[in-house]
Structures are given as structure tokens and as C-alpha cells.
Amino acid sequence: MHALETKDLKLSYGDSLIIDELNLHIPKGEITVFIGGNGCGKSTLLRSMARLLKPQQGSVLLEGHSISRLATKEVAKKLAILPQGPIAPxxxxxxxxxxxxxxxxxxxxxxxxxxxxxxxxxxxxxxxxxxxxxxxxxxxxxxxxxxxxxxxxxxxxTEIILLDEPTTYLDMTHQIEILDLLFELNEKEKRTIIMVLHDLNLACRYAHHIVAIKDKKIFAEGKPEHVINCDLVKNVFDMNCEVTIDPLFGTPLCIPHGKGRCILNRVGV
Structure with a gap:
């Protein structure tokens, strides 16, 4: 059984359609990461899977049951969500x-x-x-x-934890600290972790399953080593890059093209 599923899910804000007839299965006991360009609907999808946003059409299934029909406390015992930038009193x-x-x-x-x-x-x-x-x-x-x-x-x-950009505004040390913590929760306790990340290389390092979203639908999904390549990055992020192998972890490593100080092939370097 999948941890969470969506069936023909359609999400919108007012007249703006964000997600259109999306069918998705979240593997149980794994780390799933949503990636995609700004405004593609990653956070909106995450919110709907936590029952914070009512679908315009379709449904979200929690362990095979429609999440909209479950009691609030029952959902809260199965699923926890950490939104982006929470503020405590x-x-x-x-x-x-x-x-x-x-x-x-x-x-x-x-x-x-x-x-x-x-x-x-x-x-x-x-x-x-x-x-x-x-x-x-x-x-x-x-x-x-x-x-x-x-x-x-x-x-x-809860067996399922959803996090919306948990590393936003954190420096590199704290980003790794938070992601390592989530990784340990998955490894030791088999928690199902679902999160939105902007850093593609960190997503590849920590995710078992990646879901790339574009044009209101799933563009690609699967293991990072199977789906992350130059064509995907160009299509999803409109960015030219090289994809190589992370020398420490063996996961895909994206090196973006662009301008910068190049020291390669310089005399005396």
C-alpha cells in the first residue's frame, strides 16, 4: 500500500489552475522530494496532500482512504506537516x-x-x-x-511527515544538519518523508524518489539516478547544465552553465 496517493487531482487558487488531473503514488517508508521551477505547484500539492487545501476535483488517499472523509484527529495521528517559515507565538x-x-x-x-x-x-x-x-x-x-x-x-x-522547503534561509551547515536528521528518521524509524526542496543536488543526495513537476503535471518521477539528466533540467528549470556523479555519494550532481570566473586551462594555473 502507498503512503499517500492522488487521483485525478485538480488544484486551483481562484481562477488560476495550479495542478491538473495529477495522479501520484508516494512510496511508503521512503524519502520523496518534489522539485520544479518557482510557481509550478510543489507547495500547493504538498498542502493538498495534508488536507490544508481542498481539491477542485479528484481526491487524496491516505493509506487507501479518502483523506477528506477522515476525522481531523485521525489524520493528525497519521500525518504531520511542517509548512514553510512557521512562526511560534x-x-x-x-x-x-x-x-x-x-x-x-x-x-x-x-x-x-x-x-x-x-x-x-x-x-x-x-x-x-x-x-x-x-x-x-x-x-x-x-x-x-x-x-x-x-x-x-x-x-x-506520525508515520508520514511532510515538509515545505525545510532548508530555506538556512546556511549550508544547518541545511545539511536538518536533512541529515530527516534522513536518520527515515533510516532508523522508516518514517515516510515528503518534502519540497529547491536545491537539486541535495534533493538527489537524500531522496529515494524524485517527482519533477512542470505545466501542472508530473514531468518525470523515479530514482534520482534514473530521472535527473541535462534534458530534464533544461525542460523543468530552463537551465543548461552538465550532470555528473557526486564523488562522495554517487548521486547525480548538476553543474549549471552560466558566467563566472574560470581558471581552467589558464597558463600558470
């Missing part, structure tokens, strides 16, 4: 934020339990945020804030 601590991940499991009959405490502590440990638990979220660095929000999604204990 002023003064909210990391611990308070992470505890909000347990909301789907609370009711007037079932209050905070030792199990909730254990799950929250594990989420803090997994994201290496224990020492920052009492710090206000808005006082943290960009990478620390992302780890705090990921800790909250972990506290939901």
Missing part, C-alpha cells in the same frame, strides 16, 4: 511547542500522561534539543528553530 518555549504535537491524543477524558511525557522527551532527544527545551523559540537560530518544529512533528508520532 512570542515567548513560547521549545518544550511548550513540542508538547503541542500531542494535541491529537488529548481529550476531556484523556489528559496528559506519562506516555505523552516520554514521547516529548524522545522527540527532544532525537532532534538534540534537550538543552534548549526552556528557551523561547523566537530566540533560537534558524537551524535550531527548524529542529524545534521538527521535534513537534515527531511528538505527533
Amino acid at each position: 512570542e515567548g513560547l518555549t521549545v518544550l511548550q511547542l513540542v508538547k503541542q504535537g500531542r494535541y491529537p491524543y488529548q481529550s476531556w477524558l484523556k489528559q496528559w500522561t506519562e506516555e505523552d511525557e516520554r514521547v516529548v522527551n524522545n522527540a527532544l532527544q532525537s532532534t538534540r534539543m534537550e538543552e534548549l527545551a526552556d528557551k523561547p523559540v523566537d530566540s533560537l537560530s534558524g537551524g535550531q528553530r527548524q529542529r524545534a518544529w521538527i521535534a513537534m512533528t515527531l511528538a505527533q508520532q
Whole structure:
């Protein structure tokens, strides 16, 4: 069974059609990355798969069931989403934020339990945020804030985690830190990770499955080594490039054409 599916999905904002009759299957227990040019509908598709955007037509299936017919708390126990640039209320601590991940499991009959405490502590440990638990979220660095929000999604204990550009505005060190964390969650706990990334080379390094979106539809999908090539980059991003092999990981490595200081073949170099 697939983790998530879309059937004849059509998405729009007002009169603008964003996604048109899209059929997609997300592999369970793998990392899937959406790629494509700005405005192609990657984030819109992610939001619809988390039931944050109602389809104009078609449906999203969560483990074979129409997500629109499931109770909100039932969805929240199976699927967590981290939107782009989330903002915590002023003064909210990391611990308070992470505890909000347990909301789907609370009711007037079932209050905070030792199990909730254990799950929250594990989420803090997994994201290496224990020492920052009492710090206000808005006082943290960009990478620390992302780890705090990921800790909250972990506290939901969902098998599926969706992330919209989780490395945006982060420096190179923190980008790798966040992606390594997500990779470890997939490797150790078999979480299904679905995310939007702009960096094609990082997408190739971390993804088991890549979905390239263009003209409201899927242009190509599959393993990065099977689908990423010069023709795809030209068609999807309108950019000329060379695609070679990453010397560390063996994954596709995109080298864009363009202007810059070239030191090749210079006398004395």
C-alpha cells in the first residue's frame, strides 16, 4: 500500500489552475522530494496532500482512504506537516511547542500522561534539543528553530511527515544538519518523508524518489539516478547544465552553465 496517493487531482487558487488531473503514488517508508521551477505547484500539492487545501476535483488517499472523509484527529495521528517559515507565538518555549504535537491524543477524558511525557522527551532527544527545551523559540537560530518544529512533528508520532522547503534561509551547515536528521528518521524509524526542496543536488543526495513537476503535471518521477539528466533540467528549470556523479555519494550532481570566473586551462594555473 502507498503512503499517500492522488487521483485525478485538480488544484486551483481562484481562477488560476495550479495542478491538473495529477495522479501520484508516494512510496511508503521512503524519502520523496518534489522539485520544479518557482510557481509550478510543489507547495500547493504538498498542502493538498495534508488536507490544508481542498481539491477542485479528484481526491487524496491516505493509506487507501479518502483523506477528506477522515476525522481531523485521525489524520493528525497519521500525518504531520511542517509548512514553510512557521512562526511560534512570542515567548513560547521549545518544550511548550513540542508538547503541542500531542494535541491529537488529548481529550476531556484523556489528559496528559506519562506516555505523552516520554514521547516529548524522545522527540527532544532525537532532534538534540534537550538543552534548549526552556528557551523561547523566537530566540533560537534558524537551524535550531527548524529542529524545534521538527521535534513537534515527531511528538505527533506520525508515520508520514511532510515538509515545505525545510532548508530555506538556512546556511549550508544547518541545511545539511536538518536533512541529515530527516534522513536518520527515515533510516532508523522508516518514517515516510515528503518534502519540497529547491536545491537539486541535495534533493538527489537524500531522496529515494524524485517527482519533477512542470505545466501542472508530473514531468518525470523515479530514482534520482534514473530521472535527473541535462534534458530534464533544461525542460523543468530552463537551465543548461552538465550532470555528473557526486564523488562522495554517487548521486547525480548538476553543474549549471552560466558566467563566472574560470581558471581552467589558464597558463600558470
